[in-house]
Amino acid sequence: MIYVHVPFCKSFCIYCGFYSESLSRCGGVKAVEQWAEAVCAEALSRKDEILSSIGTDTLYIGGGTPSVLPLSVLGQVVNRIREICGKKGEETFEEFTVEVNPDDIVKGGLPYLEGLRKLGINRISMGVQSFDDGILRWMGRRHSSSDAEKAVELIREAGFTNLSLDLISGIKGLSDEMWEDTLEKTLSLSPEHISAYQLSVEEGSVLDEMVSTGKYSEADDAQCERQYRILCRKLSDAGYVHYEVSNFSKPGKEAIHNSAYWRRAPYVGLGPGAHSLVGERERRWNSETVPSYSSSNEILSDEDLRVERVMLSLRTAKGISEEELVRLCGRNNVRRMLNEGSIISSGSVIRIPEDHFFTSDSIIRELL
Ligand code: SF4
Structure with missing residues (x-):
């Protein structure tokens, strides 16, 4: 990729x-x-x-x-x-x-x-x-x-x-x-x-x-x-x-x-200003300069990983497994949001229903 x-x-x-x-x-x-x-x-x-x-x-x-x-x-x-x-x-x-x-x-x-x-x-x-x-x-x-x-x-x-x-x-x-x-x-x-x-x-x-x-x-x-x-x-x-x-x-x-x-799959970004994800937690980026550019990196913390995983998956119709969301955001939190209807559960998967997509950012913030 x-x-x-x-x-x-x-x-x-x-x-x-x-x-x-x-x-x-x-x-x-x-x-x-x-x-x-x-x-x-x-x-x-x-x-x-x-x-x-x-x-x-x-x-x-x-x-x-x-x-x-x-x-x-x-x-x-x-x-x-x-x-x-x-x-x-x-x-x-x-x-x-x-x-x-x-x-x-x-x-x-x-x-x-x-x-x-x-x-x-x-x-x-x-x-x-x-x-x-x-x-x-x-x-x-x-x-x-x-x-x-x-x-x-x-x-x-x-x-x-x-x-x-x-x-x-x-x-x-x-x-x-x-x-x-x-x-x-x-x-x-x-x-x-x-x-x-x-x-x-x-x-x-x-x-x-x-x-x-x-x-x-x-x-x-x-x-x-x-x-x-x-x-x-x-x-x-x-x-x-x-x-x-x-x-x-x-x-x-x-x-x-x-x-x-x-899905947070690893990818290689080439060229000035491009970002890469190496493995699960190394983010690398190239400087925004032409024609030559240099690269820097950071290792994502557990908290960074948690935020990215919840944010990226809940913006998709596929959502995230209930088990993972409970692990990342806590059972009481997830239960409360399910009761409010801003997230829904189907099978073992939790997602934001389409009619709440517009407010997905604030729903995700509340979950986190
Ligand atoms: S300035 Fe260039 S990169 Fe930015 S939106 Fe316009 S065409 Fe795209």
């Missing part, structure tokens, strides 16, 4: 808190090539770790915006990782995802998408966020709603059968009607997977600055909850499985890579 972080974007979205550099300001093609060299060297030096993590056979290229990379540079990194993992000929990972921006897909067209397929990529995750052009402009996205539609058309034409679209709700200027329109447009494109997040104000983002200078005030809880409920209803009516608080899929199309994060 391998993650590669591509820390480059062509422009910045106002809400973004991820580590990324502006491609034009950090040295363009030269910087990208140096990044690829550094990632290949890191992959080689962590070969044993990579080999012990491929019980989950996934490769995820995220960012940043991986679709700003020339195919030759992406190919250099992918081929090095394939080689290390012993993938021969056409053999690829069970799930091999790349994150893309609609604008890059439209500009690159079928030749670019065919290039991605040749690298063995079998799943595309595209940041659509909204089908409202006013909202997209406000967010600082560099694509329009028609670019997103066109991109989906091209992705299908190129033969990709596993597509995930990202959406954002809970924006002050987003009315329920606009949100419903975005969801209807999304459903008409029939993606296999949908991730839908509520807008949050990330420290250091442009939005954070806008909040502190009074240029933006956050949507209230009632709007966020209404829009979350609209999302759950519409996607469930359309046959999607709500398998994690922010994630929905057609049956059998749950994200294998992300599901493994939620």
Whole structure:
């Protein structure tokens, strides 16, 4: 299970808190090539770790915006990782995802998408966020709603059968009607997977600055909850499985890579800003600097492990075994929350019911 972080974007979205550099300001093609060299060297030096993590056979290229990379540079990194993992000929990972921006897909067209397929990529995750052009402009996205539609058309034409679209709700200027329109447009494109997040104000983002200078005030809880409920209803009516608080899929199309994060499977993160989980309790991360970066680590305490395990498992529809939750949170605590109905028990498993997903963070806090 391998993650590669591509820390480059062509422009910045106002809400973004991820580590990324502006491609034009950090040295363009030269910087990208140096990044690829550094990632290949890191992959080689962590070969044993990579080999012990491929019980989950996934490769995820995220960012940043991986679709700003020339195919030759992406190919250099992918081929090095394939080689290390012993993938021969056409053999690829069970799930091999790349994150893309609609604008890059439209500009690159079928030749670019065919290039991605040749690298063995079998799943595309595209940041659509909204089908409202006013909202997209406000967010600082560099694509329009028609670019997103066109991109989906091209992705299908190129033969990709596993597509995930990202959406954002809970924006002050987003009315329920606009949100419903975005969801209807999304459903008409029939993606296999949908991730839908509520807008949050990330420290250091442009939005954070806008909040502190009074240029933006956050949507209230009632709007966020209404829009979350609209999302759950519409996607469930359309046959999607709500398998994690922010994630929905057609049956059998749950994200294998992300599901493994939620199980706390070990993974190797390559590239500046990438995190790794080594064994059960070593968290390692690379510094956020290009082209060269260094790594640091920490050993998680029993308390860290307890919090992560409860938090990650209870955000999923699979939940956690009753025996484990009682061990981690205490019998009386679990019993009280069961009586209140904020968690439910089916068989030997405890989970948060879907109609309480919106308040899952506070339910988990109370349990902990
Ligand atoms: S949201 Fe994605 S595309 Fe936008 S700035 Fe952040 S990493 Fe780049």
